[in-house]
Amino acid sequence: MVDRRQVMGFRVRAQQLDRAKGALDDTAVLDLGxxxxxxxxxxxxxxxxxxxxxxxADDELVVLWTVRGAPHLYRRADVDRVAAAVEPFSDADxxxxxYDAAKPLRAAGIGILDALDEVAAGMRSIxxxxxxxxxxxxxxxxxxxxxxxRFCRPCGVTHIYEMxxxxxxxxxxxxxxxxxxxxxxxxxxxxxxxAAPGERFDLxxxxxxxxxxxxxxxxxxxxxxxxxxxxxxWPQDVVEVTVDGExxxxxxxxxxxxxxxxxxxxxxLGPFDLFLQAKDRATLAPDAARAKxxxxxxxxxxxxxxxxxxxxxxxxxxxxxRLTVTVQPWQKLPDSRRRAVVEQAERLxxxxxxxxxxxxxxxxx
Numbered sequence: 001m002v003d004r005r006q007v008m009g010f011r012v013r014a015q016q017l018d019r020a021k022g023a024l025d026d027t028a029v030l031d032l033g034x035x036x037x038x039x040x041x042x043x044x045x046x047x048x049x050x051x052x053x054x055x056x057a058d059d060e061l062v063v064l065w066t067v068r069g070a071p072h073l074y075r076r077a078d079v080d081r082v083a084a085a086v087e088p089f090s091d092a093d094x095x096x097x098x099y100d101a102a103k104p105l106r107a108a109g110i111g112i113l114d115a116l117d118e119v120a121a122g123m124r125s126i127x128x129x130x131x132x133x134x135x136x137x138x139x140x141x142x143x144x145x146x147x148x149x150r151f152c153r154p155c156g157v158t159h160i161y162e163m164x165x166x167x168x169x170x171x172x173x174x175x176x177x178x179x180x181x182x183x184x185x186x187x188x189x190x191x192x193x194x195a196a197p198g199e200r201f202d203l204x205x206x207x208x209x210x211x212x213x214x215x216x217x218x219x220x221x222x223x224x225x226x227x228x229x230x231x232x233x234w235p236q237d238v239v240e241v242t243v244d245g246e247x248x249x250x251x252x253x254x255x256x257x258x259x260x261x262x263x264x265x266x267x268x269l270g271p272f273d274l275f276l277q278a279k280d281r282a283t284l285a286p287d288a289a290r291a292k293x294x295x296x297x298x299x300x301x302x303x304x305x306x307x308x309x310x311x312x313x314x315x316x317x318x319x320x321x322r323l324t325v326t327v328q329p330w331q332k333l334p335d336s337r338r339r340a341v342v343e344q345a346e347r348l349x350x351x352x353x354x355x356x357x358x359x360x361x362x363x364x365x
Contacts (some may be wrong), residue, residue, distance in 0.1 A: 033072035085197035101161030
């Protein structure tokens with residue numbers, strides 16, 4: 001029997017949220033990918049794991065559209081194996097990952113993997129130099145037949161479906177230029193997709209290593225993949241554990257790590273930090289009201305992590321070069337912990353090249 005405290009502590013240590021200093025080479029979350037959504041995205045997540053994000057240059061990190069079509073940071077040196085790792089497991093998996101775009105393709109008798117290859121070939125031919133996403137999409141719409149396209153009411157024009165576009169980008173050997181909005185696509189230098197990702201970048205193993213103990217459904221939900229495809233790739237070197245009455249699995253090599261908890265001190269996790277991406281949300285936030293606060297349909301807040309547990313939510317508000325952080329604690333925080341939250345808010349402001357205007361605790365006394 002494994003309790004919630006052990007699960008949370010295991011993930012803190014596995015994701016290196018308990019370390020003060022680290023390098024890109026030994027930062028474990030980069031094996032699975034660090035979601036780079038919003039101003040407190042990928043680089044803030046790396047900073048929380050001890051990486052000096054003022055140092056990594058453009059030739060050390062790469063931004064790719066991968067899992068769930070979201071932008072993720074990876075080490076540039078790993079890009080060939082990452083491209084192999086994020087490949088759909090099957091045609092059925094590819095269909096699930098592109099949502100409603102699969103229906104017209106199937107109706108036309110077009111295989112989904114074949115369709116992604118077709119889109120990728122078109123994108124590769126267009127992006128010979130850095131090109132804004134809208135221009136790539138517009139040119140693709142003139143090259144591809146009707147099953148690939150949809151009429152966009154807000155724009156009043158016909159586009160390629162969004163998810164095939166995003167998932168085909170890596171197949172085309174394209175990355176996102178960092179910090180661009182709208183996104184700019186460019187070719188990955190010397191790109192050649194590896195034949196296989198290897199154990200380190202295998203997404204099922206990486207999920208278990210960083211977000212375990214887990215079930216096949218947890219992994220499938222994270223990837224937007226069918227459960228049967230995940231089960232077909234389930235590792236053999238796993239051990240069975242029980243968490244809150246549910247049977248889950250963990251890589252056997254990590255079993256001993258469950259016995260020792262990881263302590264973070266205080267961390268202000270970004271809204272899409274990997275720690276919050278685990279699909280057993282009831283483990284992260286057992287109170288349903290707290291879970292609803294952390295994962296609304298729109299506009300996620302960040303989470304306050306103290307000593308391996310989530311104890312509140314936070315939101316930033318920036319005006320010019322001044323940043324205010326509003327904190328909603330879920331329990332009474334000692335003065336020492338409040339001071340630590342303020343210190344982390346100062347760190348966040350510096351990361352954003354801003355000055356901290358203040359920290360507002362919603363339960364201010």
